[in-house]
Amino acid sequence: MALLEVEHLTVSLPTSDGWVHPVDDVSFTVSRGEILSIVGESGCGKSTTALAVMRLLAENVRIAGQIRLDGADLLQLSEAEMCALRGNRISMIFQEPMTALNPVKTIGFQIMEPLLVHTSMSRTEAREKAIDLLARVGIDQPARRINAYPHQLSGGQRQRIVIAMALACEPDLIVADEPTTALDTTVQRQILDLLLRLVSETSIALMLITHNLAVVSEVADRVMVMYGGRITETGPTSDVLAHPIHPYTKGLIGALPRADLPPGERLVPIAGVVPRLVDMPSGCALADRCPAVIDACRRARPAERMIRPAHQAACIRA
Amino acid sequence: MLAQFTNKLIGFVLTMLAAAVLVFVVLEVLPGDPALVMLGPDAQPDTLAALREQLGLNQPVVFRFLSWIAGMLWGDFGISYAYNVPVLGLVADRLAVTLPLALMAILITVVLALGLGVFAAANSQRLRGQLVMAFTQFGIAIPSFWFGLLLILLFAIHLGWFPAGGFPEWSKDPIASLHALVLPACALALVQAAILTRVTRSALLEVLHEDFVRTARAKGLTRREVLWRHALQNALVPIATVMGLQFASLVAGTIVIENVFALPGLGRLIFLAVEQRDLVVVRVIVVLLVGMVILMNYLVDIAYLFIDPRLRTRRA
Numbered sequence: 254m255a256l257l258e259v260e261h262l263t264v265s266l267p268t269s270d271g272w273v274h275p276v277d278d279v280s281f282t283v284s285r286g287e288i289l290s291i292v293g294e295s296g297c298g299k300s301t302t303a304l305a306v307m308r309l310l311a312e313n314v315r316i317a318g319q320i321r322l323d324g325a326d327l328l329q330l331s332e333a334e335m336c337a338l339r340g341n342r343i344s345m346i347f348q349e350p351m352t353a354l355n356p357v358k359t360i361g362f363q364i365m366e367p368l369l370v371h372t373s374m375s376r377t378e379a380r381e382k383a384i385d386l387l388a389r390v391g392i393d394q395p396a397r398r399i400n401a402y403p404h405q406l407s408g409g410q411r412q413r414i415v416i417a418m419a420l421a422c423e424p425d426l427i428v429a430d431e432p433t434t435a436l437d438t439t440v441q442r443q444i445l446d447l448l449l450r451l452v453s454e455t456s457i458a459l460m461l462i463t464h465n466l467a468v469v470s471e472v473a474d475r476v477m478v479m480y481g482g483r484i485t486e487t488g489p490t491s492d493v494l495a496h497p498i499h500p501y502t503k504g505l506i507g508a509l510p511r512a513d514l515p516p517g518e519r520l521v522p523i524a525g526v527v528p529r530l531v532d533m534p535s536g537c538a539l540a541d542r543c544p545a546v547i548d549a550c551r552r553a554r555p556a557e558r559m560i561r562p563a564h565q566a567a568c569i570r571a
Numbered sequence: 572m573l574a575q576f577t578n579k580l581i582g583f584v585l586t587m588l589a590a591a592v593l594v595f596v597v598l599e600v601l602p603g604d605p606a607l608v609m610l611g612p613d614a615q616p617d618t619l620a621a622l623r624e625q626l627g628l629n630q631p632v633v634f635r636f637l638s639w640i641a642g643m644l645w646g647d648f649g650i651s652y653a654y655n656v657p658v659l660g661l662v663a664d665r666l667a668v669t670l671p672l673a674l675m676a677i678l679i680t681v682v683l684a685l686g687l688g689v690f691a692a693a694n695s696q697r698l699r700g701q702l703v704m705a706f707t708q709f710g711i712a713i714p715s716f717w718f719g720l721l722l723i724l725l726f727a728i729h730l731g732w733f734p735a736g737g738f739p740e741w742s743k744d745p746i747a748s749l750h751a752l753v754l755p756a757c758a759l760a761l762v763q764a765a766i767l768t769r770v771t772r773s774a775l776l777e778v779l780h781e782d783f784v785r786t787a788r789a790k791g792l793t794r795r796e797v798l799w800r801h802a803l804q805n806a807l808v809p810i811a812t813v814m815g816l817q818f819a820s821l822v823a824g825t826i827v828i829e830n831v832f833a834l835p836g837l838g839r840l841i842f843l844a845v846e847q848r849d850l851v852v853v854r855v856i857v858v859l860l861v862g863m864v865i866l867m868n869y870l871v872d873i874a875y876l877f878i879d880p881r882l883r884t885r886r887a
Contacts, residue, residue: 309788312696333793340791347789352782357804357879367790402880418790 254324255282256458257306257426261318264298264305264482266530273530275301277482278318283426285456288449290473290490292463292505296527298482299462303428306460307345308335322426341371344419348431350411354403360387360414361399367421386417390447409440416447426458433468445472466509470494475563478502481528481538484557488564498566500543537568545570572876572883583869590861595636598854604628609652609848622652626851643855653849662837662855668738669825669836672752672759673863676821679760680767681814685803687764688771688810693798695776703768710765715824719758719831726754736833755832759824763817770813774806781805807878815871819864 264276276298283289291299304310306320308327320327322342327335339345344367347353354363364383368374374382380399387395390413403411412432419427429448433441449472452459461473469476469490476493478486478501486499497503507521514520525542534540536551543550549569557567606622607614622628627635642649648658687703694700727735733754739747778784779802787797826838833839837856844852875882 307789309785336791336793338791339789345786345789347782347786349782353786355783355787355801355805356881358801366787366792370791370796404881415786418786 255284256323257283257460258321258324259302259306259318260321262302262305262320263317264301264310265315265317267313268531270531272315273533275482275530276305277533279479279482279484280318281477281484281487283458283460285425285458286452287475288452288459288461288473290461290463290469290476291479292466292469292476293479294464294527296530297479299464299479300430301482302479303345303430303460303462306426306428307339307343309339309345337371340367340418340424341422342424343426343428344422344424346412346415346419346427346429346432349435350408350415351435353415354411356403359400359402360406364399364414364418364421367418371422382421383417386421387414389420389451390414390417391443392417408436409443412436412440412444413447416444416451420451423455424457426460428460428462430462431464432461434463434465441468448472466494466505478505481533482530483538483554484565484567485539486564486566486568487557488561492561492564496561496564498560498564498571499568500545500570501539502566504542575876575883576873579869579872583865586865587862590865591640591858592636594854594857594861595639598850598857599632599635609850611848625650643858648855649851651844651849651852653844653847653852658852658855661840661852662859665835665837665840666859667741668752668834669829669838670863671749672756672825672829672834672836673818673821675749675752675756676759676763677814677818679756680763680817680821683760683764684767684771684810687768688775689798689803691768691772692775692779692802693794695772704772707765707768710761710768713761715758715762716827716831718761719755719828722754722758723832736831738834738836751832751834755828755834758831759821759828762824763821766817767810767813771806771810774809775802778802778805804878808875811871811874811878815868818867822860822863 259282260280262276262279263274265272265274279298279302281289291302293299301310305316306327308316308330310316316328318328322338327338330338354360361380361383364386365376365379368379368382369376372379384395384399387398392398392410392413398406403414406414412435416432419429432448433444436444445468448459448461451457461468463469473490475488476486476490477484478493478499480501486493486497486502493502494506497506501523504521504523508523510520523542524544528534528538528541534551536553537543537546537555540546540550547570555567555569557565558571559565560571604623606619606626606628610619610622627638630638639649646659648662650656651658651661654661687707691700691703694703723735726733734751736751738751741748775798779798784797784802787801788794792800825836826842828834829836829838830842837859841853841856841860843849844856
């Protein structure tokens with residue numbers, strides 16, 4: 254059994270034009286020690302899926318379906334039970350290390366906090382553990398740095414702090430929402446290496462959300478491509494990137510700058526923009542932007558089909 | 572941080588000095604002859620001359636100013652014209668009423684405003700949060716002297732829990748003195764608490780949209796824990812700023828409230844001193860009130876450094 258099993262997850266949001274579905278009937282699993290990457294353009298439902306798993310969406314949002322952690326449905330838990338789980342068995346890493354930390358509290362306080370909330374550790378023990386964690390995520394002079402405030406650290410260092418916080422209670426699952434997007438390329442590399450090392454050292458399951466296919470190709474075991482709140486393609490990373498099935502995945506890969514591109518050759522962007530949630534087409538969400546579109550695409554929503562072993566796509570033309 | 576303390580202290584002293592100059596100029600130089608102001612238009616010329624001599628008005632302005640300042644630094648605040656006693660003792664007695672009154676009012680304001688503000692922010696989408704906001708509208712709209720009268724009517728006359736006015740000396744019965752300050756402090760605190768509640772609420776609501784609040788929730792903190800442990804300290808800078816500003820209107824409010832509750836405080840003294848044209852007393856009290864307000868804002872400046880580490884000097 255996979256650690257995290259998400260089935261028919263639908264997130265509905267009330268708007269003045271009626272209910273919209275930023276996440277629409279999404280199912281996937283993540284196993285222990287596995288890195289699942291969720292990719293797609295902005296507004297395709299990646300972050301909403303992450304926040305739904307954490308159950309940190311706004312109160313007026315409706316979540317349907319099942320999100321099972323070790324078989325227990327998170328959507329059935331009370332808020333208090335969910336609080337006991339967050340930061341303990343599931344934790345999260347955020348996109349903006351510059352704003353994800355409380356500016357008026359020391360980093361020591363912030364790393365110790367989950368330990369003090371979820372374990373019976375004393376302050377002294379939690380402090381020791383926090384120093385260990387700082388060392389583990391590659392912060393120099395951890396015993397001194399523990400008293401620093403976030404503004405005294407660089408962006409990369411802050412992201413390491415956020416990761417240390419997420420690791421504190423040795424969670425089963427880490428949800429990382431664009432953890433490297435706000436960082437310099439060299440620092441991105443370091444943070445990715447750190448995440449890879451942590452996953453291989455422990456048996457953490459990592460749900461890595463990114464719009465960066467280069468990141469996906471380097472770290473993910475499996476990749477799940479989302480568009481318009483739906484899954485368009487899922488499969489092993491190497492297979493999906495080498496032999497993409499869905500026109501959207503092909504488009505994403507075609508738009509990627511590559512070193513081996515012949516001089517003068519242009520990148521192929523995906524035409525058009527992501528449709529607004531209220532204007533989502535009733536058939537295939539990509540219909541208006543797809544180069545291979547046929548009439549049948551607009552009629553019914555394509556189901557996910559197994560095209561190759563472990564490689565699924567939701568396209569009737571595949 | 573020590574350098575910042577010193578800098579702010581220098582700022583405090585300079586502001587005090589500027590305030591003293593302003594008070595001196597307004598009261599002594601601009602409108603002509605202070606002796607005439609004090610005695611009124613029907614004064615006899617020889618009385619006038621005697622007073623001018625007593626006040627030192629025949630000396631050059633700069634000399635008068637400097638000797639006034641020097642006198643205050645040495646503890647000589649002059650002699651009250653109306654009471655014919657040293658101003659220092661007169662003011663010190665009154666300060667023993669007004670200062671505790673103001674401090675009590677601030678305490679009530681802060682406790683009420685933080686409690687209600689956090690509650691209103693936590694329940695901003697619910698009816699009970701809206702009710703708190705409606706209540707603060709009342710608080711802002713009700714004049715403090717009228718609210719004072721209502722308090723007297725209810726708690727002093729009907730229920731008899733508190734005295735309706737007057738003030739037993741501290742040395743005789745400190746508990747009774749404190750007791751006598753409760754109603755006037757409440758009357759003073761109402762408006763301030765209402766304003767500060769709204770400031771607290773909106774400052775908190777702004778902070779609650781910040782990313783680190785979501786981080787704290789992702790760690791497993793409950794909404795309430797996030798509010799008190801993470802959001803409040805971040806919201807304190809605007810709250811402290813408004814508190815500092817409010818202190819001035821609170822001090823001004825004591826003038827009215829001390830009259831409503833017949834408290835022998837500074838506010839009542841300045842009221843009488845103005846009526847009796849006792850300029851020596853007026854200028855000392857004005858400088859003192861200005862000093863209290865500036866001191867309060869100095870303390871707020873210092874408080875910023877404790878609230879927000881980013882405002883402390885960075886070590887290279």
